Amino acid sequence: MGQDMTSYLDGLLQADYLTYWDYVHLETLLSLQNPRTAYPDELIFITYHQITELYFKLVKHELTQIGYHPALTADFFTERMERINRYFAILEQSFAIMVEGMDKDQFLKFRMALLPSSGFQSVQFRHIEIMSTHFRNLLSPTAPIPTDAPLDQLYEFIYWKQGATELATQQKTLTLKQFEKKYGDSLVRLATEYQSRNLYACWLALREKGEQTDALARELRDFDQRVNVRWKLSHLRSAVRYLHKTPEAVAATGGTNWQRYLPPVEQQRFFFPDLWTPDELQNWGRAVGDGQ
Template identity: 25%
Template sequence: MSDDKARCPMNIVREEGAQLDFSKDMSYGDYLHLDQVLSAQHPLSPEHNEMLFIVQHQTSELWMKLMLHEMQAAVANVANDQLPAAFKMLARVSRIMEQLVHAWDVLATMTPPEYSAIRPYLSNSSGFQSWQYRQIEFTLGNKNSAMLKPHSHAPERLAVVEASWRAPSLYDETLKLMARRGISVPATHLERDWTQPYQADEAVKQAWLQVYRSPEQHWDLYQMGEELVDLEDAFRLWRFRHVTTVERVIGFKRGTGGTSGVGYLRKMLDVVLFPELWTLRTEL
């Protein structure tokens, strides 16, 4: 046998014992339902660049699905005092957000004329209407009842989003955890209307300062605080990259969903999710 024949890819596959016949067994494509996933892109315009726009948003929704899966489990673990598992999940969410930040780099290759060519075909569809993104916002504590309205036309979706709106946020559960660990947290932040936006409180900052001034004594709470800061840091970067990409591609036009576009997105940059964890740093 010649050396060339010995190095033939098919011979290597046979030597490795790789499975080649999937007429009876589940294949890679079967497991991932790739026929359905890869046939879900249906451009409406004749423009080459619409495929980029569709794939960008579909993959982002897939990452958000995983993000919600991890965040909701993390909230449950915090509520049940299972912090090691929660730390792992929150760290994973931060890494997912990094992927979403870099995804904007790909969309930013679309120029204004290229986007303008497909924009008429989008009608009123907009990322503003993403129910998964809204669940993420609500789970992180940015509650706003007006954000339920874009989903009112679909009762099943509305029910899912509304459940996140009504539930304690990740930060709410963290404050309840601190109280269970003997840290003094005001009662107003332990039992309240969870549908209302979180309001920063000096007493909550003092509670966190107790943790941060004695990290060895409160190590798991200290680590929880830093996981939350990592998470918000990554979320801010995701939002900022969104703003800059939209401004680069459409300038200051109104969004397809009816918002002011860049103006609306810039306002979102001012939202602070875990305020006391940021303000306490000045006093350390």
């Protein structure tokens, strides 16, 4: 820069050393867990969800690198998918904290103070879905609209809205109304931005050039199954653990229809349909293992 190096060295001598707690903003981070009740296990609940959102942030970081790579190669694509699958592997394993790690009686009490909020309102998970596949693959199978309609019209028939209907009236829950008011427009903008940048579009572009690889296909299949089968089965186990009882299941905090919304067999949701055989698609969510 044409400046005197010794002046900068003198300045370094006067500066404080960087500490770990300043680098990770430890005090700020630990101040963000603010339970709404006095039940001890609510701290587990809120901390776990914050950790999950941080992993979602890392997933989105990798998805952005893939979608915006100026000259995407199969090797780069595969390496980033391996990272994403590691993040989701940790999330899958960590769900035991939710399934086994809280007192059921405490949960059923403190959850009432959280109404109408719900994990359904995790916008980062919706971002991941939109950044992963063509928008038409996220529509309800009964959507009465052509899949080439404008995205703002297609958004009205995105599959997860069916899971946020009141069980008795079949009307939108307050949880969904709040979510749409805050994020609806931004989700449509993201879908527009990623029409040609989502993972499926990137895979198809490589395949058209004859640059697809078996290794990349395996990582994409793994990701598809982790997000659309294993992650949702983990949620289902948690819901059954805390909300299932005889004769009638307990409604989720946001009033979401978890019995129909969470099971992968009910959703039949997949990001990369041409990476699966017809038989695998037919039995989606019924068996979890290598390649279904």
